[in-house]
Amino acid sequence: MAPLITAAGASPEPGQANPDLLALMRPSTLNLGGVPPLSLYVHIPWCLRKCPYCDFNSHAWDAQQQGALPESALVAALLADLEAALPLVWGRKVQTIFIGGGTPSLLAAATVAELIAAIRARLDIVPGAEITLEANPGTFERERFAAFAHAGVTRLSIGVQSFDDGCLQAIGRVHSADQAHAAIAEAKAHFGTYNLDLMYALPGQSRDLWQDSLRQALAYQPPHVSIYHLTLEPNTYFAKHPPALPDEDTAYDMLDDVVAATAASGLQRYEVSAFARPGHRSQHNLNYWQFGDYLGVGPGAHSKLSFAHRIIRQVRLRDPQRYISGAMAGRALSSSTEVSRRDLPFEFMLNALRLVDGFNLSDFSARTGLPTSSIEAGLSQGQSKGLLQRDGQHVHPTPRGMDFLSDLQALFLRDDGST
Ligand code: SF4
Known part of the structure; x- marks a missing residue:
């Protein structure tokens, strides 16, 4: 990040x-x-x-x-x-x-x-x-x-x-x-x-x-x-x-x-x-699971917000009293960070692969701003391990993929050196 x-x-x-x-x-x-x-x-x-x-x-x-x-x-x-x-x-x-x-x-x-x-x-x-x-x-x-x-x-x-x-x-x-x-x-x-x-x-x-x-x-x-x-x-x-x-x-x-x-x-x-x-x-x-946006208000609340060229995550102050005084002073945030290109595939998959129906590849590009080539390696590995199925543009976890969801999601934890 x-x-x-x-x-x-x-x-x-x-x-x-x-x-x-x-x-x-x-x-x-x-x-x-x-x-x-x-x-x-x-x-x-x-x-x-x-x-x-x-x-x-x-x-x-x-x-x-x-x-x-x-x-x-x-x-x-x-x-x-x-x-x-x-x-x-x-x-x-x-x-x-x-x-x-x-x-x-x-x-x-x-x-x-x-x-x-x-x-x-x-x-x-x-x-x-x-x-x-x-x-x-x-x-x-x-x-x-x-x-x-x-x-x-x-x-x-x-x-x-x-x-x-x-x-x-x-x-x-x-x-x-x-x-x-x-x-x-x-x-x-x-x-x-x-x-x-x-x-x-x-x-x-x-x-x-x-x-x-x-x-x-x-x-x-x-x-x-x-x-x-x-x-x-x-x-x-x-x-x-x-x-x-x-x-x-x-x-x-x-x-x-x-x-x-x-x-x-x-x-x-x-x-x-x-x-x-x-x-x-x-x-x-x-x-959440379709990698939509959410604004979170309240102590410790998380937000994910998209803009034309970036996605940010925010966290509010956790302690209720600190949050109340912080918010009243216009300073309710504990952190605000930009999600890096490198982290986006994994972040998307953490959510979308929880869904039995999975997702369309076009949704991946629309929601992350990345080309589908950035997840090609993970998709191929997932298919060869029997953890996910790909029907044309549609990707969804197999029953085995649902049982071993963390292993499936981890295939998209890649460090390609980009930021
Ligand atoms: S402490 Fe409160 S929020 Fe946590 S599980 Fe119990 S009732 Fe739910």
């Missing part, structure tokens, strides 16, 4: 300002045909408690000790941040909005309504845009679901994870299986589409217990499910204090259960971890 603005030490508090627009417009060797679709991500950084496996930028908020969440201060900062970033996305329509975290369902519905209205006043949101909000299934959050729908949220993503109280406790979740059932019933009543997040290979989880959770989730005929293997990420409590997990063979069997049960229930696997009924794919996530 070639730095436009360096992250390290150049300025103390608060963070960095957005880069000079003229610098972003300068010619380079990269030629994008146009800019891709644009999404907006809004990060809400607080949770009731930090889960021991979580490596997201989420911070426990203890209302007993700390009082009410500083919702107004966060909204003011988010809007100041958004306004400072507007010149980078001037004239572009926003296709989807995702309010993630953290636990955005901790926010009052009135705050969510104010936020969505204020975003609409500042950005050109396409009619009928998908607006997703991540929700935890606690009683307190569930009681807000109807009001979230009223506030303009069109899709709820519910962090169920398991329907077994023992497993939920083992991964430090604050909700119970009964609360998860009640939350899904409420979501079904108020949203035309919703997602259930589930996790397998949890501490102490047998294959029977997993099959039971999967069966209970699919009994709702959900429009969309996202199913993840629990991984021990660095810098988490579980990384320091690893729990006893199901062995690798059991985890593979659990994945086989996922593939068989979702297909039997009419859900189509369209991404490594995502399964949907027709018309219910996550438009926001599809834009």
Whole structure:
């Protein structure tokens, strides 16, 4: 990555300002045909408690000790941040909005309504845009679901994870299986589409217990499910204090259960971890996987933005308080860097090869500004190893490629000496 603005030490508090627009417009060797679709991500950084496996930028908020969440201060900062970033996305329509975290369902519905209205006043949101909000299934959050729908949220993503109280406790979740059932019933009543997040290979989880959770989730005929293997990420409590997990063979069997049960229930696997009924794919996530653009506001939020001759990535200040003061001073960024030509093929493949349908070679050129010759070697190797298939202009991972996705993506990690 070639730095436009360096992250390290150049300025103390608060963070960095957005880069000079003229610098972003300068010619380079990269030629994008146009800019891709644009999404907006809004990060809400607080949770009731930090889960021991979580490596997201989420911070426990203890209302007993700390009082009410500083919702107004966060909204003011988010809007100041958004306004400072507007010149980078001037004239572009926003296709989807995702309010993630953290636990955005901790926010009052009135705050969510104010936020969505204020975003609409500042950005050109396409009619009928998908607006997703991540929700935890606690009683307190569930009681807000109807009001979230009223506030303009069109899709709820519910962090169920398991329907077994023992497993939920083992991964430090604050909700119970009964609360998860009640939350899904409420979501079904108020949203035309919703997602259930589930996790397998949890501490102490047998294959029977997993099959039971999967069966209970699919009994709702959900429009969309996202199913993840629990991984021990660095810098988490579980990384320091690893729990006893199901062995690798059991985890593979659990994945086989996922593939068989979702297909039997009419859900189509369209991404490594995502399964949907027709018309219910996550438009926001599809834009990530298709190497679209996204502007991320909020603590630690990431952005990827394209210009005629370059693609930049930005990261906001991670600490909520630093972010709030930084954004109010017009300096919410922790870093802003240009993606180098050399890194673009791998970055594209990290996303596009997650999709069962893969991508068209013309999309690769349009989204990266590079000729398809820059990925020819990786494509040939992928084909010869049986990890991907190429039908004329179309490329998609084989089932084996989906199983060995990191190996497939790594074929595009090339150092050809260019910058
Ligand atoms: S609720 Fe979600 S974001 Fe919050 S700590 Fe747990 S896993 Fe992380």
